[in-house]
Amino acid sequence: MGTDPDEGLGGAAVADRAVADADRPSPGLDRSLAASVLAQLRETMILVLLGAAALSVAVGDAGDAAVIVLVVVLNTTVGVAQERRATGAVAALRARAAPRATVVRDGHRHEVPAAEVVVGDLLVLGRGDVVAADARLLTAHDLQVDESALTGESQPSDRRAGPACAEDTPVADRSTVVHAGTLVVRGHGRAVVTAVGLRTELGTVDVLLQRRRPPPTPLQRRLARLGRAISLGVVVACVLVGVTGLVRGEPWPLVVLTALSLAVAAIPESLPAVVALALAGATRRMARLGVIVRTLPAVEALGSVTVLAVDKTGTLTTGRITCTAVWHPGTGTTELTGPLPAGPARSVLEAAVLGGDAEEGTPGTEGAVARAAARAGLDLRAVRARRPRTAVRPFDAHRRCTVSRHDGPDGPLEVVVGAPEIVLPGRADAAAVVDAWARAGARVLAVRAGPQETGLLRLDDPVRDDAAAAVGAARTAGVRTMMITGDHPATAAAVAAAVGLDTGERDGLPAVHARADPGTKLALVESLRAAGEIVAMTGDGVNDAPALRVADVGVAMGERGTEVAKEAADVVLGDDGLGRIVAAVAEGRRVADNVRRFVRYGLAGGLAELLVMVAGPFLALGLPLLPAQILWVNLVTHGLPGVAMGSEAAEADVLSRPPQPPRQGILTRRTVVETAVLGVVVAGCSLVVATTAAATGRPWQTMLFVTLALSQLGLALTTRSDSTPLWRLPVRSNPFLYVAAATSVLATFAVVYLPGAGLLFHTVALGPAELAIAVGAAAVPSVLVEAEELRRSRRRAHPGQDQSRTSGASSPVSSA
Structure with missing residues (x-):
C-alpha cells in the first residue's frame, strides 16, 4: 500500500488516490430531472x-x-x-450528519468525512467509531467489532493485528480485517485501508440490492x-x-x-x-438551530413527544469536566490548584494517568484527569514510559472500570480506575468522601494501583446555564423531562435539584435514574412506550444505540456522540444542550x-x-x-x-399547550x-x-x-x-x-x-x-x-x- 505505519500517507499520495477512488457513490438527488x-x-x-x-x-x-x-x-x-x-434539503442535511473518520496523514491525526478516506490511509479506530472502509489491522488492543450489518451475527467479533486474509475467507472469519460500515464496540487500533466505496464488502452488497425509495x-x-x-x-x-x-x-x-x-x-x-x-x-430551520434531522418522520414525532429522557453529562451539565481535587486515605483531600510535590496525592494522579491514553486536549473524563496531572507538574509521556503498558481491559458499562497492567523497575503493577463501589468496595472512609462530593453534584473516580495505593478524584461538571430554563419550558409544553445517568445517585439528585426536575413518579417510574446501564435505558424506554408515552431519548455512546433505536425519536449528541450513536439516532444535536431539543x-x-x-x-x-x-x-x-x-x-x-x-x-402558545395525543388523526x-x-x-x-x-x-x-x-x-x-x-x-x-x-x-x-x-x-x-x-x-x-x-x-x-x-x-x- 506504500503506507508508513507511523506517518500515514502524504498529501500528494492522498490527492492521487482520491482520483483513483472516484467511483464511490456520492450523495445527492435520488433521480434525475427527467x-x-x-x-x-x-x-x-x-x-x-x-x-x-x-x-x-x-x-x-x-x-x-x-x-x-x-x-x-x-x-x-x-x-x-x-x-x-x-430532496435536496434532506440530502444536504444527511451529508452534514454523515460519518467521519480519523486518519493519520503526514504524521498528524485528521478527522475527515468518511467519503474522503482513500486506499492506503491509516485509520485510527476507537470505541464507538463506524469503520469508514475495508482495512487490514496493523495494531489492535482488545478490539471488537459489530459486523451484524454484513454477517447478521449479533455478537461482536474479536479482531487482531496480522497479515491479510485469503480472498476466499468468509467475512466473519477475517480476524485481521475490519470492514466498512461495521461498528467498533470495544478497544482501539490502527488499520491501513485496502478498499473504499463500491469495492468494499458493503459496497458490493449495495450494488446487488436495488435502491428503494424511502417509505x-x-x-x-x-x-x-x-x-x-x-x-x-x-x-x-x-x-x-x-x-x-x-x-x-x-x-x-x-x-x-x-x-x-x-x-x-x-x-x-x-x-x-x-x-x-x-x-x-x-x-432546514432545525439545522439553523443546530439540530440535524436525519429522518423526516422524526419531525412529526418531535411535535408529539411527551417524555424527554436525557443524559446528565453534556445535556443538563456543560460536559466540560474538570478534575479539581484528590483524596488519599493518608493525607485527606488535596485541591488541585497547581504543581504537587511528591507524595500520596501525586501518586494517585500518576496511577490515573497510567490507566488511560488521554492527552491534555482529549475531551471527557480521561482528558480532565490528564489536564489535572499536567497542571500538577506531571509529564504524561514520561510517566507512561517508566511503566509501559503490557495489557489492558478497557472500560465497560457493566464492569464500570478500566484494568491495565504495566511493567516497571519494581515489578509488574495493576491499575484499576472506575466507579468507587467497584474499585474500592467496603472502604467506609472512601464512601464518606464519595457521598459528600456526590451531594455537591460532583462525579467521583476511584483509583487503585497495586494492593496498597488507593485514592479518589473529584470531577466537577457545572450545570448548563440554560438547563433550568429548558426543563421549565418542557414542563410548560406538557413534556416530562427524565434524567438517566450512570453517575452516583447523590450526584444525580444534586443536578436534578439544580435544574428543577420534578422528582416524583409517573406511571410508576421516577424522574431520576442513577447508575443506569444500557439495559436499564432500553427497559425504561420500552416501559414508557408501553404506557402510551412518545419518547425522545438522548445518547452518546455505543451502548446507547439500542435505546436510541427503540425510542420514538433517538437524539444523538453531536459534540461528544460516537458515530454509532449518530447512526442509530433520528436527530443529531449541534451543541448537546436540552434547549435545542425543546426548540x-x-x-x-x-x-x-x-x-x-x-x-x-x-x-x-x-x-x-x-x-x-x-x-x-x-x-x-x-x-x-x-x-x-x-x-x-x-x-x-x-x-x-x-x-x-x-x-x-x-403560534405563540406552541410551547404552552400539551402535545397532540399520539393516536389523534389530522x-x-x-x-x-x-x-x-x-x-x-x-x-x-x-x-x-x-x-x-x-x-x-x-x-x-x-x-x-x-x-x-x-x-x-x-x-x-x-x-x-x-x-x-x-x-x-x-x-x-x-x-x-x-x-x-x-x-x-x-x-x-x-x-x-x-x-x-x-x-x-x-x-x-x-x-x-x-x-x-x-x-x-x-x-x-x-x-x-x-x-x-x-x-x-x-x-x-x-x-x-x-x-x-x-x-x-x-x-x-x-x-x-
Missing part, C-alpha cells in the same frame, strides 16, 4: 387530466384542451420543484388514507353531477369533462407534496399545525366546489362552472398559497365540523352571487368563478392563526403567503380581463359593480372567521368570563 418529471406525469390525477385533454381534442374543443394542458404543465412544474427542493412518513400515510376516503365521496358527487347534466340535455363530452375536472379539483392530490416540502423546510419540539408542533391548517383549507375549498356543482343545477344554473374554470380555481387556490402555508410561523371532530361549515359558507356565498346575477341578467358564471376563487384565497390568509386575528399578525413573519395570494388574485383576474383569455375560459370582463358584488361576497367567509378569532382572542384575555361556553363546544367557524 425521472422526476415522468413521475409527476404518472400521478393518477395528471393522467386523468391528460385523458380529459385528449377527449377535448377528439370532440374538437381545442380551447379546453389548451387550458387543461396548461394546468398540467403548471402542476408538474410546481410538483417537480417541490420534490427537488425537498412514506406516518403523516403522509394518514393523508393518503384521508385522500382515499375523500375520493369515494368525490366519485359519488361527480356521478351525480354527470347524471344531472345528461338529464338536462348537456352534451356528453362536456358532462364527462366537467365531472373529471371536478374530481381533480376536489381531491387534495397535492397534499403529500405540500407535506413533504413542509417537513423538509422544518429540517425542535416547537418546530415539530409548528409543522403539525401548518399541515392541519392546509388540510382544513384544502378540504373546505374542495367541498365548496362540489356543493356548487351539485346544487347549481337545482337552482336553475345549468352547469355552474366549466372544466377550464374548475381547474383554474383549483390551481390558483391550492398552488402557491398551499406551499406558503407550510412556512407559517409557530381531522378531529372539531376540524371536520369547521371544514364542513366553511365549505358550506363559501359555496353559499358563491351560489347567492350566481343566482342573483342570473336573475338580473348579469354574467353569473364569471361572477361565480371570481367569487369562488377569491373567497378561498381570503381563507388562505385567515388560516395564519387559529386564534389571532389576521390584522394582529405581522406580515414579515410569512411574506410569501401574501405574495402567493396576490399572485393568485392576479391570475384569477387575468382569465377575466386579458384579451383572448375569455375564449379559453369562457369568461367575460366584469364591470365595476359586478366585480364589487363578487369581491364583497368573497369577503364574507373571511370576515366570519376573523370575528370568531377575535372572540377567541378576547376570551383568552379574560378567562374568567364566558365560562359556560368554554366548558362546551366551541364555535364551528374558525380559520381554515
Whole structure:
C-alpha cells in the first residue's frame, strides 16, 4: 500500500488516490430531472387530466384542451420543484450528519468525512467509531467489532493485528480485517485501508440490492388514507353531477369533462407534496438551530413527544469536566490548584494517568484527569514510559472500570480506575468522601494501583446555564423531562435539584435514574412506550444505540456522540444542550399545525366546489362552472398559497399547550365540523352571487368563478392563526403567503380581463359593480372567521368570563 505505519500517507499520495477512488457513490438527488418529471406525469390525477385533454381534442374543443394542458404543465412544474427542493434539503442535511473518520496523514491525526478516506490511509479506530472502509489491522488492543450489518451475527467479533486474509475467507472469519460500515464496540487500533466505496464488502452488497425509495412518513400515510376516503365521496358527487347534466340535455363530452375536472379539483392530490416540502423546510430551520434531522418522520414525532429522557453529562451539565481535587486515605483531600510535590496525592494522579491514553486536549473524563496531572507538574509521556503498558481491559458499562497492567523497575503493577463501589468496595472512609462530593453534584473516580495505593478524584461538571430554563419550558409544553445517568445517585439528585426536575413518579417510574446501564435505558424506554408515552431519548455512546433505536425519536449528541450513536439516532444535536431539543419540539408542533391548517383549507375549498356543482343545477344554473374554470380555481387556490402555508410561523402558545395525543388523526371532530361549515359558507356565498346575477341578467358564471376563487384565497390568509386575528399578525413573519395570494388574485383576474383569455375560459370582463358584488361576497367567509378569532382572542384575555361556553363546544367557524 506504500503506507508508513507511523506517518500515514502524504498529501500528494492522498490527492492521487482520491482520483483513483472516484467511483464511490456520492450523495445527492435520488433521480434525475427527467425521472422526476415522468413521475409527476404518472400521478393518477395528471393522467386523468391528460385523458380529459385528449377527449377535448377528439370532440374538437381545442380551447379546453389548451387550458387543461396548461394546468398540467403548471402542476408538474410546481410538483417537480417541490420534490427537488425537498430532496435536496434532506440530502444536504444527511451529508452534514454523515460519518467521519480519523486518519493519520503526514504524521498528524485528521478527522475527515468518511467519503474522503482513500486506499492506503491509516485509520485510527476507537470505541464507538463506524469503520469508514475495508482495512487490514496493523495494531489492535482488545478490539471488537459489530459486523451484524454484513454477517447478521449479533455478537461482536474479536479482531487482531496480522497479515491479510485469503480472498476466499468468509467475512466473519477475517480476524485481521475490519470492514466498512461495521461498528467498533470495544478497544482501539490502527488499520491501513485496502478498499473504499463500491469495492468494499458493503459496497458490493449495495450494488446487488436495488435502491428503494424511502417509505412514506406516518403523516403522509394518514393523508393518503384521508385522500382515499375523500375520493369515494368525490366519485359519488361527480356521478351525480354527470347524471344531472345528461338529464338536462348537456352534451356528453362536456358532462364527462366537467365531472373529471371536478374530481381533480376536489381531491387534495397535492397534499403529500405540500407535506413533504413542509417537513423538509422544518429540517432546514432545525439545522439553523443546530439540530440535524436525519429522518423526516422524526419531525412529526418531535411535535408529539411527551417524555424527554436525557443524559446528565453534556445535556443538563456543560460536559466540560474538570478534575479539581484528590483524596488519599493518608493525607485527606488535596485541591488541585497547581504543581504537587511528591507524595500520596501525586501518586494517585500518576496511577490515573497510567490507566488511560488521554492527552491534555482529549475531551471527557480521561482528558480532565490528564489536564489535572499536567497542571500538577506531571509529564504524561514520561510517566507512561517508566511503566509501559503490557495489557489492558478497557472500560465497560457493566464492569464500570478500566484494568491495565504495566511493567516497571519494581515489578509488574495493576491499575484499576472506575466507579468507587467497584474499585474500592467496603472502604467506609472512601464512601464518606464519595457521598459528600456526590451531594455537591460532583462525579467521583476511584483509583487503585497495586494492593496498597488507593485514592479518589473529584470531577466537577457545572450545570448548563440554560438547563433550568429548558426543563421549565418542557414542563410548560406538557413534556416530562427524565434524567438517566450512570453517575452516583447523590450526584444525580444534586443536578436534578439544580435544574428543577420534578422528582416524583409517573406511571410508576421516577424522574431520576442513577447508575443506569444500557439495559436499564432500553427497559425504561420500552416501559414508557408501553404506557402510551412518545419518547425522545438522548445518547452518546455505543451502548446507547439500542435505546436510541427503540425510542420514538433517538437524539444523538453531536459534540461528544460516537458515530454509532449518530447512526442509530433520528436527530443529531449541534451543541448537546436540552434547549435545542425543546426548540425542535416547537418546530415539530409548528409543522403539525401548518399541515392541519392546509388540510382544513384544502378540504373546505374542495367541498365548496362540489356543493356548487351539485346544487347549481337545482337552482336553475345549468352547469355552474366549466372544466377550464374548475381547474383554474383549483390551481390558483391550492398552488402557491398551499406551499406558503407550510412556512407559517409557530403560534405563540406552541410551547404552552400539551402535545397532540399520539393516536389523534389530522381531522378531529372539531376540524371536520369547521371544514364542513366553511365549505358550506363559501359555496353559499358563491351560489347567492350566481343566482342573483342570473336573475338580473348579469354574467353569473364569471361572477361565480371570481367569487369562488377569491373567497378561498381570503381563507388562505385567515388560516395564519387559529386564534389571532389576521390584522394582529405581522406580515414579515410569512411574506410569501401574501405574495402567493396576490399572485393568485392576479391570475384569477387575468382569465377575466386579458384579451383572448375569455375564449379559453369562457369568461367575460366584469364591470365595476359586478366585480364589487363578487369581491364583497368573497369577503364574507373571511370576515366570519376573523370575528370568531377575535372572540377567541378576547376570551383568552379574560378567562374568567364566558365560562359556560368554554366548558362546551366551541364555535364551528374558525380559520381554515
